[in-house]
Amino acid sequence: xxxxxxxxxxxxxxxxxxxxxxxxxxxxxxxxxxxxxxxxxxxxxxxxxxxxxxxxxxxxxxxxxxxxxxxxxxxxxxxxxxxxxxxxxxxxxxxxxxxxxxxxxxxxxxxxxxxxxxxxxxxxxxxxxxxxxxxxxxxxxxxxxxxxxxxxxxxxxxxxxxxxxxxxxxxxxxxxxxxxxxxxxxxxxxxxxxxxxxxxxxxxxxxxxxxxxxxxxxxxxxxxxxxxxxxxxxxxxxxxxxx
Amino acid sequence: xxxxxxxxxxxxxxxxxxxxxxxxxxxxxxxxxxxxxxxxxxxxxxxxxxxxxxxxxxxxxxxxxxxxxxxxxxxxxxxxxxxxxxxxxxxxxxxxxxxxxxxxxxxxxxxxxxxxxxxxxxxxxxxxxxxxxxxxxxxxxxxxxxxxxxxxxxxxxxxxxxxxxxxxxxxxxxxxxxxxxxxxxxxxxxxxxxxxxxxxxxxxxxxxxxxxxxxxxxxxxxxxxxxxxxxxxxxxxxxxxxxxxxxxxxxxxxxxxxxxxxxxxxxxxxxxxxxxxxxxxxxxxxxxxxxxxxxxxxxxxxxxxx
Numbered sequence: 024x025x026x027x028x029x030x031x032x033x034x035x036x037x038x039x040x041x042x043x044x045x046x047x048x049x050x051x052x053x054x055x056x057x058x059x060x061x062x063x064x065x066x067x068x069x070x071x072x073x074x075x076x077x078x079x080x081x082x083x084x085x086x087x088x089x090x091x092x093x094x095x096x097x098x099x100x101x102x103x104x105x106x107x108x109x110x111x112x113x114x115x116x117x118x119x120x121x122x123x124x125x126x127x128x129x130x131x132x133x134x135x136x137x138x139x140x141x142x143x144x145x146x147x148x149x150x151x152x153x154x155x156x157x158x159x160x161x162x163x164x165x166x167x168x169x170x171x172x173x174x175x176x177x178x179x180x181x182x183x184x185x186x187x188x189x190x191x192x193x194x195x196x197x198x199x200x201x202x203x204x205x206x207x208x209x210x211x212x213x214x215x216x217x218x219x220x221x222x223x224x225x226x227x228x229x230x231x232x233x234x235x236x237x238x239x240x241x242x243x244x245x246x247x248x249x250x251x252x253x254x255x256x257x258x259x260x261x262x263x264x265x266x
Numbered sequence: 267x268x269x270x271x272x273x274x275x276x277x278x279x280x281x282x283x284x285x286x287x288x289x290x291x292x293x294x295x296x297x298x299x300x301x302x303x304x305x306x307x308x309x310x311x312x313x314x315x316x317x318x319x320x321x322x323x324x325x326x327x328x329x330x331x332x333x334x335x336x337x338x339x340x341x342x343x344x345x346x347x348x349x350x351x352x353x354x355x356x357x358x359x360x361x362x363x364x365x366x367x368x369x370x371x372x373x374x375x376x377x378x379x380x381x382x383x384x385x386x387x388x389x390x391x392x393x394x395x396x397x398x399x400x401x402x403x404x405x406x407x408x409x410x411x412x413x414x415x416x417x418x419x420x421x422x423x424x425x426x427x428x429x430x431x432x433x434x435x436x437x438x439x440x441x442x443x444x445x446x447x448x449x450x451x452x453x454x455x456x457x458x459x460x461x462x463x464x465x466x467x468x469x470x471x472x473x474x475x476x477x478x479x480x481x482x483x484x485x486x487x488x489x490x491x492x493x494x495x496x497x498x499x500x501x502x503x504x505x506x507x508x509x510x511x512x513x514x515x516x517x518x519x520x521x522x523x524x525x526x527x528x529x530x531x532x533x534x535x536x537x538x539x540x541x542x543x544x545x546x547x548x549x550x551x552x553x554x555x556x557x558x559x560x561x562x563x564x565x566x567x568x569x570x571x572x
Contacts (some may be wrong), residue, residue, distance in 0.1 A: 076550050094552035105554065112551040115483075115511070116569030125565065128557045155567075171555060 025051040025073065025179055025211065032068060043068050044079070051179070051211050053226035055201065058215045058247070060231040066215045067109055069231060070183045073213070074106035075099045086179070099143035103210075105172045109183035111164040113181045114155045119167055124153055126171035139170040142203065144196055161188040169200065178210035186218045197223055222246060271367050275336040279363025279396040282332065286361075291318055293346070307331055307358075317347035317379075324353030333337040335378065340370020342402045345377045352420075354385040360392045366407055366431070368400035377408040383414065384420035384447075392424045398431030407431040414441035414447060418473065428463065429571070430456070437465040443504075445473030452524060453482040454571045457490035457518070467496040471504035471533070482510040485567050488516035497525040499569065500533025506531045509538040515536040527545045 044065045058066050071077040073084065083251040084092045091099055114122070123136040137147030143166040154168065155157065165188045172180050186197060196248040198220065201212055214221055222228055228245040230238040238245055272294055276282045285292075285300065289307035292299040298318075301372045303309050306326035310319045320331065333348065350360065368374045384390060398406035408428075416422060428435060441449050449469060455465050486492045498506035505539060512520045524537035544566050552562035 074552075074554055096550060096557075097556060097558045100554050100556040108547075108551060111548045112545070114566065114569055114570045115564065118569075119570065121565075122555075125552060125557060128556050175555065215492060 024087060025213075026085040027069075027073070028083045028085065030069070030072060030079045030084070032065075032077060032079045032081075043234050044072070047082070047209060047231070047236045049229055049236060049239060051213055051227075053211060054205050055225045056211060056213045056227045056229065057225035057244065058213065058229045058231055059217060059222060060237065061183055064232040065234040066198050066231050067183050070106065070181050070213070070215055073179075073181055074104055076085045076106075100175075100177075105176040105180040107168045107172045107179045107180070107185060108180045109215075110185065111155075111158075111168040113157055113164070117155050118152055119155060120151045122167065122171055126174040126201045128175070131174075136174075139173045140167070142200055143167070143170045145170070164188075173200070173204060176204075176208040178208075180204065180210065181213045181215075182234060183215045184217070185214060185220060186216060197221070219246075219250065244262070271338045272336050274456045275338065275365030275367055275397065276334055278399075279336070279365040279395045280332055280334040280361055282334065285334040286330070286546065288330045288332070288451075289320075290334075293333075293335045294338055296342055296344050296355075298560045301335055304329060312347065316345065316350070316399060320348065320350045322350070322352045322356050322358055324355055325525045326353065326356040326358060326530055330356050331358060333360070333362045334551075335362075335376055336367075337365070337374050337376055338367040338531070340368050340374055341402075343373070343375040343468060345379070346383070347379045350380065350382045350390075351384065352384045352388040352390055355387045356385075359391040360390060360529045361394075362392065363395040363397070364399070365396075366398045366406040366408070368404040368406050370400075370404045373405040373407055375409070377409040377411070378421030380413070382415065382422065384414075384416050384422060386417045387419040390423070392422065392494045394424070394426045395423070396426075396428040396432050396435065397432070400431075404433055407434045408432050410438075412437075412439040412448060414439070416441065416443050416447035416476075420444070420447045422448070423452075425452045425454075426441045428456070429454070430458075432463070433461050435460075435463045437463075438469045439465075441467075441469045441478070442467060442472070443471050443473060443476040443478060444507055445502075447473060448477040450478070450481040450505070451482075453480075453485050455482070455484040455492065455569060456487070456567070457484075457492055458487040459490060461490040462491040462492075463490070465495065466528040467508070468499070469506065470499045470501060471495070471506055472499075472501040474502050474504070476502060476504045478504075478506050478508075480482075480508040481495075483512070484510070484520070485513045485515065485522050485571060487515045489517045491519045493521045493523070494539075496537070497527065498537070500526070500528040500535050501528050503532035504530070504534070506533070507533040507538075508536070510540075511538075511570075512541045513567065515542055 029049045033042045140147040291301045306323040308321045494510045496508040510522045522539040526535035549562045
């Protein structure tokens with residue numbers, strides 16, 4: 024179980040110190056937990072705080088009872104935290120097979136690497152030897168990014184807007200990937216998303232806006248308000264924008 | 267007889283554990299150590315003894331030639347001239363390479379001048395690896411010069427690699443490319459410590475529809491220095507592209523000086539140059555996959571130079 028206790032983060036900007044996250048406390052223990060809310064509200068920052076890419080100014084992060092706040096990205100990864108970047112990183116010379124092998128943390132054969140690629144809807148033999156560089160489209164990179172998290176199979180997987188850029192691929196497939204992942208490996212999947220259909224599979228929805236935790240609850244509690252046009256958070260507009 | 271140190275050098279520069287199949291000439295400590303020729307590939311020592319002439323018969327296919335040079339005596343300095351005459355329509359692989367093991371205090375140097383004369387429609391893949399080791403204080407120095415002349419429709423691909431142990435290198439390559447001929451150069455260099463590496467390419471695209479692509483990838487570590495120069499001359503309707511991409515680390519210095527000159531209205535020339543450190547997000551991504559920072563850095567470099 025992941026627990027965030029009173030997480031705050033502020034960054035220096037040209038106009039002085041800006042508070043990006045303010046006193047956020049929450050627990051992630053369910054199968055699927057979704058974080059949603061307007062752009063610029065602090066969702067991605069929160070995901071990076073969990074993965075260790077950003078050190079919070081205040082607060083503690085607890086994973087299965089251990090305080091991991093001061094642990095590096097690597098140590099968190101080795102303790103079972105995976106993170107799929109919103110904008111996947113490109114590498115000159117590193118192939119898809121290399122990246123999936125690094126993710127798996129052991130020598131894996133081409134057929135196993137291909138399985139992960141097939142799961143995210145890529146025809147494996149076309150991709151396995153390609154470099155993870157600018158020759159791949161945003162959508163292809165995004166799916167490879169998800170495949171690396173599948174290959175890791177850890178107890179906590181964090182996805183930052185996995186749906187962005189893969190609009191030609193049906194959301195049903197993406198949802199199926201998450202469901203299969205849980206079936207095979209268990210653990211919790213934390214998804215930052217604007218997509219109603221992803222929010223719909225969540226056991227718990229967390230709404231972050233203006234750096235604050237606005238709402239937390241089941242989808243039955245949260246979704247109706249999010250989707251009502253007069254709702255405080257214009258989620259429908261957001262989902263239209265990303266689709 | 268070849269000893270263990272020399273065997274290791276051979277492995278590093280030519281991937282050889284035993285004598286190669288096909289034609290070869292192994293030069294060790296300034297002398298020809300062993301040689302084999304085939305019906306189609308002849309190797310002849312020059313009259314002054316300072317190199318060899320290699321004759322590859324027209325339309326020779328699927329043959330390879332190994333010409334490694336190894337130096338394990340400290341203080342040996344030599345200049346070698348090797349001329350390759352590739353007959354019309356031949357298609358061969360040539361594997362050269364130079365390894366120096368210097369455990370003394372004097373500098374060891376190998377300056378090789380390789381000249382390639384490709385006849386009409388000949389194809390050559392030329393692979394050259396430079397490697398140095400040794401625990402002494404003596405410097406390992408290599409200054410290779412490559413001269414390429416491509417006749418009509420000829421094709422040459424040149425892969426050069428210098429990853430370890432060469433303290434100082436100055437590489438000069440000049441090429442003349444005729445009608446419909448193509449020259450591809452792929453260079454990989456990694457320098458560390460106080461090493462210095464300089465490369466200089468001049469390609470004259472003088473034939474109609476001639477083509478060249480000069481690609482250099484390098485990594486400069488510690489306080490090493492690198493200079494990359496390339497000049498592509500478009501003297502006819504042609505395509506030329508030069509690209510150098512360097513990763514800079516620690517306190518290293520890298521200069522990239524790409525130059526393109528068009529002397530013909532239909533010359534199409536492009537140069538690209540980039541120098542930068544390893545991107546923080548690349549390290550972060552590999553660390554989220556469980557690598558530590560050092561391992562992530564090694565992965566990025568080895569991929570970049572692959």
